[in-house]
Amino acid sequence: NAGVMQNPRHLVRRRGQEARLRCSPMKGHSHVYWYRQLPEEGLKFMVYLQKENIIDESGMPKERFSAEFPKEGPSILRIQQVVRGDSAAYFCASSPARDGNTEAFFGQGTRLTVV
Amino acid sequence: AQSVTQPDIHITVSEGASLELRCNYSYGATPYLFWYVQSPGQGLQLLLKYFSGDTLVQGIKGFEAEFKRSQSSFNLRKPSVHWSDAAEYFCAVGAGGGADGLTFGKGTHLIIQP
Numbered sequence: 555n556a557g558v559m560q561n562p563r564h565l566v567r568r569r570g571q572e573a574r575l576r577c578s579p580m581k582g583h584s585h586v587y588w589y590r591q592l593p594e595e596g597l598k599f600m601v602y603l604q605k606e607n608i609i610d611e612s613g614m615p616k617e618r619f620s621a622e623f624p625k626e627g628p629s630i631l632r633i634q635q636v637v638r639g640d641s642a643a644y645f646c647a648s649s650p651a652r653d654g655n656t657e658a659f660f661g662q663g664t665r666l667t668v669v
Numbered sequence: 670a671q672s673v674t675q676p677d678i679h680i681t682v683s684e685g686a687s688l689e690l691r692c693n694y695s696y697g698a699t700p701y702l703f704w705y706v707q708s709p710g711q712g713l714q715l716l717l718k719y720f721s722g723d724t725l726v727q728g729i730k731g732f733e734a735e736f737k738r739s740q741s742s743f744n745l746r747k748p749s750v751h752w753s754d755a756a757e758y759f760c761a762v763g764a765g766g767g768a769d770g771l772t773f774g775k776g777t778h779l780i781i782q783p
Binding site for chain 2: 585589596597598599610612655656658
């Protein structure tokens with residue numbers, strides 16, 4: 555069973571371009587979470603999705619950022635019109651459920667650099 | 670609002686020595702507490718978690734942590750560190766399982782001296 559797969563591992567975008575980050579959860583996992591890690595900081599929660607539904611987006615910036623988890627295919631975190639401040643590592647995690655004993659598994663992250 | 674404080678940004682320990690990484694949290698209800706480890710360029714791996722029950726929890730790689738409600742702490746310990754333990758360690762607090770809305774500390778960078 556492969557782990558959580560994120561691609562690309564590294565992404566370079568010019569200011570104003572769009573960035574698309576992909577996350578394929580572990581097999582059997584229908585819950586996906588996105589986190590952002592700024593340099594010298596811990597991870598910050600962005601959004602929690604469960605197949606085709608956004609459950610909690612309390613950590614998502616109000617503009618330019620969106621996330622989806624379609625019925626088929628990976629979860630996508632989309633950043634429109636990127637700015638230098640969007641440069642960070644973006645991590646995805648997945649879990650089969652969300653009860654108290656459920657462990658979430660993290661991917662290796664996508665490191666976005668905006669130039 | 671929930672928060673996590675890891676007071677030590679860097680810790681240097683000799684190989685074979687004991688280790689304790691500190692974590693203090695602020696949370697309004699019964700917390701779910703986690704310790705993760707991140708090796709350079711890698712994702713996070715769960716070391717251990719506390720949901721309820723015994724306040725001393727055992728994790729992988731020989732790590733353990735003790736939940737102390739009175740001190741709002743969840744310190745991570747290991748009796749004898751190995752060079753492969755060098756990594757970034759994150760403490761996190763949340764409202765449940767999975768990874769919804771976890772609040773992470775800024776991390777402690779562990780350096781192992783030969």
